[in-house]
Amino acid sequence: MKRLIFTIAGLFMFFGVLTAQNNIDNPFFEHVPFRGAFGTNDWTVGWTNWNPQNTNYPVATQEISGEISSNTTWAPHSSPVFGGASFINSNLQDPFFENVSYIGAFGTVDWTEGWTNWTPQFSDYGTPDVIVEGEITQNSTWTANHIYLIKGYLYVREGATLTIEAGTLVRGDKETKGSLIIERGARLIAEGTASNPIVFTSNQPAGSRTYGDWGGVILCGKATINVPGGEAIIEGGPTSMYGGGANPDDNDNSGILRYVRIEFPGIPFVPDKEINGLTLGGVGSGTTLDYIQVSYCGDDAFEWFGGTVNAKHLISFRTWDDDFDTDYGFRGKLQFLVALRDNDIADPGSGSNGFESDNDGQGSQNVPVTHPIFSNVSIFGPKYNLSTPVNANYKRAMHLRRNTKLSVYNSIFTGFPTGLFIDGTASQTNATNNELQVENCILSGMGSFFASDFERQYFLTQSRNNDTLVTNEELMILDPFDLTSPDFLPSPGNTVYLLKGYVYVRNGATLTIAPGTIIRGDKATKGTLIVERGGRMIAEGSVDNPIVFTSNEPVGSRSYGDWGGVILCGTASINVPGGEAIIEGGPTSIYGGGANPNDNDNSGILKYVRIEFPGIPFVPDKEINGLTLGGVGSGTTLDYIQVSYCGDDAFEWFGGTVNAKHLISFRTWDDDFDTDYGYRGMVQYGVALRDPVIADPGSGSNAFESDNDGQGSDNTPITHPIFSNISVFGPKQDPTTSINSNYKRALHLRRNTAINVYNSVFTGFPVSLYLDGDKTQQNATNGILNFRHNVIAGMVDYFYSNFERSFFMTENFKNDSLFDIASLEVTDPFNFIAPDFLPLPNSTLLSDSYWDNTGINDEIPLNFSVNDIYPNPASDKVYLRIFLDEPLNISFKVIDNLGRVVFASNQGEMSSGEHLLSIQTSNLNSGLYILIVNSPSGQVIKKIMVK
CATH class of the missing domain: 2.160.20.10 (Single-stranded right-handed beta-helix, Pectin lyase-like)
Known part of the structure; x- marks a missing residue:
């Protein structure tokens, strides 16, 4: 007997132990008709720079080092006090x-x-x-x-x-x-x-x-x-x-x-x-x-x-x-x-x-x-x-x-x-x-x-x-508010800032960066900007006046890792034991909210911002990323950010809940989008363009890399971001393109991640999809890790193994694969000086996006069913009436709203027919719990309310 019992709606309740907000039908997502990052509007126009090696940036005029402990403004143009005086009265x-x-x-x-x-x-x-x-x-005189x-x-x-x-x-x-x-x-x-x-x-x-x-x-x-x-x-x-x-x-x-x-x-x-x-x-x-x-x-x-x-x-x-x-x-x-x-x-x-x-x-x-x-x-x-x-x-x-x-x-x-x-x-x-x-x-x-x-x-x-x-x-x-060394001068015109060493925005301080400001990073001292927990950066540029973080090296001499990068540390949840850790890359700053995290924490605004030539190595495998986000909360705004020529990952999220839109990774060394340590934010509209010659000889280069943590543990919250409308144009532009041997996969999903990717396109990697390890594959099987309504094209090997092939080609996942990238009909995505990522009028990318998280009704055939749970709500015990079509090994567990297993039982092999099982609930706190019943043929997920 086959029964329809495993729905996306049911999975939503399971996701509640990960985050209450992460679903493709969340209002954060714009329900556009297209797949990939672009429809008919090129949102990269006006504020991006595809040739920063040869851009004549003005010479730095003001060095910044040490710490920022009070509210500070960096601006390129004159303060409004200039030119405003009048003496006609x-x-x-x-x-x-x-x-x-x-x-x-x-x-x-x-x-x-x-x-x-x-x-x-x-x-x-x-x-x-x-x-x-x-x-x-x-008359008297006092002398010195x-x-x-x-x-x-x-x-x-x-x-x-x-x-x-x-x-x-x-x-x-x-x-x-x-x-x-x-x-x-x-x-x-x-x-x-x-x-x-x-x-x-x-x-x-x-x-x-x-x-x-x-x-x-x-x-x-x-x-x-x-x-x-x-x-x-x-x-x-x-x-x-x-x-x-x-x-x-x-x-x-x-x-x-x-x-x-x-x-x-x-x-x-x-x-x-x-x-x-x-x-x-x-x-x-x-x-x-x-x-x-x-x-x-x-x-x-x-x-x-x-x-x-x-x-x-x-x-x-x-x-x-x-x-x-x-x-x-x-x-x-x-x-x-x-x-x-x-x-x-x-x-x-x-x-x-x-x-x-x-x-x-x-x-x-x-x-x-x-x-x-x-x-x-x-x-x-x-x-x-x-x-x-x-x-x-x-x-x-x-x-x-x-x-x-x-x-x-x-x-x-x-x-x-x-x-x-x-x-x-x-x-x-x-x-x-x-x-x-x-x-x-x-x-x-x-x-x-x-x-x-x-x-x-x-x-x-x-x-x-x-x-x-x-x-x-x-x-x-x-x-002006520094009580030990105030500087009352208005910001002069043509100020260009130079980061020397680690510059910390301390707890309680806000660094405001005006549109059009240029900040250059010093190579010798590994200039880096770190916004610590409780600090904020308001870097809100505009289409016409983006804020630019870039190398201090001269034209023609700029390269990967010329300076550190930008690091934001917040107090949102991470899955490191204790809830906090030292951020990767060299600084001593702590990220994560510890015992009292704030998932709505606000580290500021980054909007219309470019970060060029960052990613300097501190020690091997401890490089600073282009934009590092450690425990950053959803109160933070990230929108229209381009990371170019980064010597490590362009974007890496270490836990946290921050959301983002309109991200660009251009000619990155390592990974484009790296998520780990319990990151649970939502990201829409991201594009990556890879250089076929440049890849990371250490860890290998991927577009997506995602882990629950470094060991693939069951620590909660589980890494569970939702990505939609991503376009990744990998190093292999066509079948004849020679690429760096250190390129690996478009998506390397491993170590128990529960990432979700929708409505996206991935092209030109040696391998498209690698679901690495038993836990990750189990998450995919259980519908916790999702990959739906996506397109892959122009890969050398489309799948790492038959598991990925079977998963990708599940009929109602609505994924597509194309033999060559040209079949996507994108205007000119591999032009490194002026890429055009817009789909042509007949492109397959302009349709078939997916936004209804509750209406899919995925039919997963099971050889057992849970026919009744009573009483529900329960106070002392709850009973489960289970029917088995054939003898099966049955186990079940109960998970609380923090993702912790509060009850588990392995029943071993049970005979076919109906069985009545009980769960003691008198020792559980009031609230909503998730019941997961497992068998070799799959699992059933139910809600239990304890009163």
């Missing part, structure tokens, strides 16, 4: 402002170099040998051969000038709240140089320094302020007055601060009365402020209380409260300011902002109204990217309130919870009346760009020429 028609072409504080010159310090906690500053305290009443310690409030009194030589170190005492106060009528001449800055810093030992270790520097002048009476006591604790009173002097001169660092200031005097890093009270425009860095300040980095002083090249680094605070009628002009925030540190009292501005504490109409003019400011806030956790006390990039008329132009503000808050009726009226202006500015990477619709409508008014960017990466600033 009447507020900028002043000789003070340099009419630069860029938005933000930086163009092509990094003015922070040489005199700044980004790690002052650990600097060796020496021991003070001169104590200064009390007051300075006559001494180290000074300020104890308590040190006042430079009216009429006195304190001169500090370049290179002098001044330390502030913590216990006595050391502070330097320059009173009205006094001066501070602190003129350092780029190579010998003047440093005010903490007196605490290295490693113990922190916010507010001492007071800070206070300048008091005679310029106008809007406090009634024109003068007031300066904030922070000193008794000094600021402002010119009834007879202000807006040109007052309090001295010079140039190339000065102020570190760890901002000690609290009383609550809300902290001393700022640099406090400027009524300071006049005769004063010079240029190249000043305030770091780790316990209050505001810079605060202006009225006055008219101008400033350039100011830095606020890892400040506690606000970076730039303006109030009490300040009306100075400022250009080239940068702030960099620490995402963990913010002020729990007032909240932290980039800009804070008030007319005064009450928002009165007192005049002069606070009306500073800022241009070319870069604020890099705490939210480095959209997923960065930030201190809850962070507030806004710009908090403009209490009747301020601040104006800012040509500036960028990034990464705050809110971008712009124009707070209160008076400030909003000033904005509406165009007295408060924000123009030619960019907001990027904000939690919310605007506090309300008012700010939205104001900022986005077309005439203001402002813009918003979703991510900070879109600004294309080189490395």
Whole structure:
């Protein structure tokens, strides 16, 4: 008796122990009518390169080595800040402002170099040998051969000038709240140089320094302020007055601060009365402020209380409260300011902002109204990217309130919870009346760009020429969020990157590569890019501007294995015991999710990417592949990728679940598509074109190579990818083509793989199909390994043995074989300079594709049946009623949803007729299980539900 009991639908439930998604009817697959990678559309046009040996790539301009530990952008073209500046506004028609072409504080010159310090906690500053305290009443000079310690409030009194030589170190005492106060009528001449800055810093030992270790520097002048009476006591604790009173002097001169660092200031005097890093009270425009860095300040980095002083090249680094605070009628002009925030540190009292501005504490109409003019400011806030956790006390990039008329132009503000808050009726009226202006500015990477619709409508008014960017990466600033060595420069045009050695994108970092970027790999150091678990690479090119990874060798000298390649490591499942392993090829990076894998893990995007001349050998049989994918999850996007002249495999998947489309392997050395260690993704549209002269003398060259693992074990998840619409044009173009003797098979499927291949074409190998080993053949027999609706043509030996022949020619598998490749009628697939893979109008490839996974009803004759399973669902036992047409050896096993055998029994030979068997289920967890009943004539697969 013959029974129809083995269907693809039943097999789907078995595949559930491998992956719930892998089937040819999955929505991932486009249900095209053709077989092979091409119908009537050539998707290789525009972005590929078939002659990279002779392509004149520009010389590398920027070396990349070591690690990438924060979000970084590589780009070939200019950042959007270039060319965006405008100085036509009447507020900028002043000789003070340099009419630069860029938005933000930086163009092509990094003015922070040489005199700044980004790690002052650990600097060796020496021991003070001169104590200064009390007051300075006559002209004095501090020299660089001494180290000074300020104890308590040190006042430079009216009429006195304190001169500090370049290179002098001044330390502030913590216990006595050391502070330097320059009173009205006094001066501070602190003129350092780029190579010998003047440093005010903490007196605490290295490693113990922190916010507010001492007071800070206070300048008091005679310029106008809007406090009634024109003068007031300066904030922070000193008794000094600021402002010119009834007879202000807006040109007052309090001295010079140039190339000065102020570190760890901002000690609290009383609550809300902290001393700022640099406090400027009524300071006049005769004063010079240029190249000043305030770091780790316990209050505001810079605060202006009225006055008219101008400033350039100011830095606020890892400040506690606000970076730039303006109030009490300040009306100075400022250009080239940068702030960099620490995402963990913010002020729990007032909240932290980039800009804070008030007319005064009450928002009165007192005049002069606070009306500073800022241009070319870069604020890099705490939210480095959209997923960065930030201190809850962070507030806004710009908090403009209490009747301020601040104006800012040509500036960028990034990464705050809110971008712009124009707070209160008076400030909003000033904005509406165009007295408060924000123009030619960019907001990027904000939690919310605007506090309300008012700010939205104001900022986005077309005439203001402002813009918003979703991510900070879109600004294309080189490395602005590096807290130990920031690079604030916009990405320049014509940048070409050179990978030297292993370059690691570490956990938590995202490398964004802009369309059109060229990355060259160094041969001597085996340049390689490794994206580690938790890291991401967003390499999204376009048809017109693909991203290119290529050799750094000159035209005519490029060859296989000139550099390493690209490696992605994810946290998806692999079948190595323990769930993780070191990736092949030399790097030390781990792949796989271990005990807690995430099959939806996202390692980024590779789209319209070329990888040329990779595959450098690390040690024998440990070459790096063109694109290595270790435990990469299905959240990752792979689409339109060409690997050319690879010295090992073009693509190799080590476990994982990532899917891919539009892959090209061109003139590869070893295998085109290699899958192992439990890879279970889906791939559609792949093409390989082989060079008849080039093959791997070590392992031999195949188009497909697939293993469950290196030993062919039963480790789960089983290697079970689904490939559809693949075109492999092998080395043997016609019967007369002489080929390298190391070419082997179009498909070498071995070591217990359960790969599935549909709707594909394979041509011109010595052997087409080799199902290698008992386990692999059993998978094919059991319908776990599938090969359907495929075409083979122009092979020397079509099958390795009669087993493959019988399997391939199973009638309802609908496979075809053609004697010669010409019968396929493909336009010009073997043209190595300009291949044309499109089928001709009458090609057999244009039809007979297969997509219905559930409707085949493969009739497999068996000499037994499972007539009943009850109760189902079961709690204690489940019974199987089996009927045998003849005496048979019967065994069965139960598999859980992780692919583990949880019950097995060998019944030995059973007589013909009906039998009742039982399976104990009381010790099984609730859920779905798969029952497999085996006999020499085949197997039956059933579902069991345990409740």
